[in-house]
Amino acid sequence: MNFALILFVLSIVSGVVWAYDRWHLRGRRFAAAKSALDEFDARSRSAAVNPEAVTKERSALRDRLMREPAWVEYTGGFFPVIISVFLLRSFVVEPFRIPSGSMIPTLVVGDLILVNKFSYGIRLPVLNTKVIDNGNPQRGDVMVFRYPKDPSVDYIKRVVGVPGDEVVYRDKRLTVNGVDYPTERVDDYFDGDRVSYLQQYQETVGSLTHRVLVDERRPAEVNPENFEGRENCSYDVHGFRCKVPAGHYFMMGDNRDNSLDSRYWGFVPDANIVGKAFFVWMNLSDLSRIGSFH
Template sequence: MDFPLVLVVLTFACGLGWLIDLVVLQKPRKAKLLQARTDMGITNEQAVSDEQQGVLDKVAKEPYLIELSKSFFPVFFVVLVVRSFLIEPFQIPSGSMLPTLKVDDFILVNKYAYGVRLPVVGTKVIPYKDPARGDVMVFKFPKNPKINFIKRVVGVPGDRIRYQNKQLYVNNQLVEAELTQAPSLQNRMGRYTEKLGEVTHQIYKANSAPRVNKTWVVPEGHYFVMGDNRDNSNDSRFWGFVPDELVVGQAFAVWMHWESIFSAPSFGENRWIQ
């Protein structure tokens, strides 16, 4: 289900119902109410009996669909504005961003970090800033835009990216990665501290995993992204660049961890995303 499209359609339908009532239906309804009061001989100052009030309420009652539209339009409108232009929640489905993000972390994404975009179509209407190296970015998967991906921005337009022998180079400069936790029998992933742009963060690398040795030049209007779990991530090394029009926003916080509906949610690991 394309939830943004469904939300837009529901908001439009409810708003249209409200508008139809305001322009077309409300005036005849008020005229019927006035006529009913006249027929019963009720003046503005006159007290109304329970029976008369029941008749008047029936005459003044809005059609069911109009009543629903007026009730739900403000709710749908607020959700649409917040979700489309401000903040949207996501759930992490895989371990490609370990150790930064765990499976079943619930995150918040800043939708206006890279400018304001129209819902559904994603067209940028108010530019702000561009994604920078080190940002954790949510985007629509280029191979299937109905799916959202989350990765770290490694290369911006014009960058020359080289990944060789599990070493990352940006514009021919080695991105230093300091080993902070060696692989063990329990965890065969080595943990490293890496500084990419202005962001210092943690990554995993597995010495035994297959190596990708290749060089890319990031074209204009595109970004090169990689998962922090370097040897367990489906990213730009395998399917190419992320076009700017598919960018959703910048992930900035983990607000909950919830493994399944049969377990209790945890708020003990809430944190800012580095």
């Protein structure tokens, strides 16, 4: 489901109704109400009635005459809210829910996160075409993007390779352009879903430090799918080597042996970028997870 497209359509429909009411129907209601109230006032002046009752009846008559039709109230009436949500999630921030454990320990299942929509430039909603350049993804960023094999599905992974990089992952060690990412072994991570412990490392990418998990019981060999740009990669029992083509990015999950990522389905084109993830705003199972992350 393309929620952005649904919001766009709702914004257009409700906006048309709102504008039609604002510049056409409302004027007709005012004119009809004024005529009816003038007639009511004339009748009231010629009749001996209780002034308090007249005022109450006049107010009720005015409210009834000025009331929006139901079809306007339940379409155009929601336009300000719908357009505000549409613009906010299109150009500022968009919420997402983490559905899998591929980014453990950085992000866990159930984390509700916010994604910055302008970190990598301003893009037209629905079309996702960049119209204002405001920077590009950097190694180490946690990025949300549309899955290349099914753009209706959003994925979240970490950027490990930018255009032109040579990414090598051999025997579960990551190297980019011939330089090893520094790692430091820390306490093992307990995986409650699998009821087992995984080796945990602190990995440094430029000025950013984050943690990754390695399952030594899993082989280093990768069995890739066919994907566009597959000729830029070579695989063997120890891992793989890939040259990232122009306009594309190489993505990996922090849960290295439990993540379907660019190792398997290929590169992420720039056109598929949604934004940079930066904040956990809620996790109903663990409120202590609320906060920013790298």
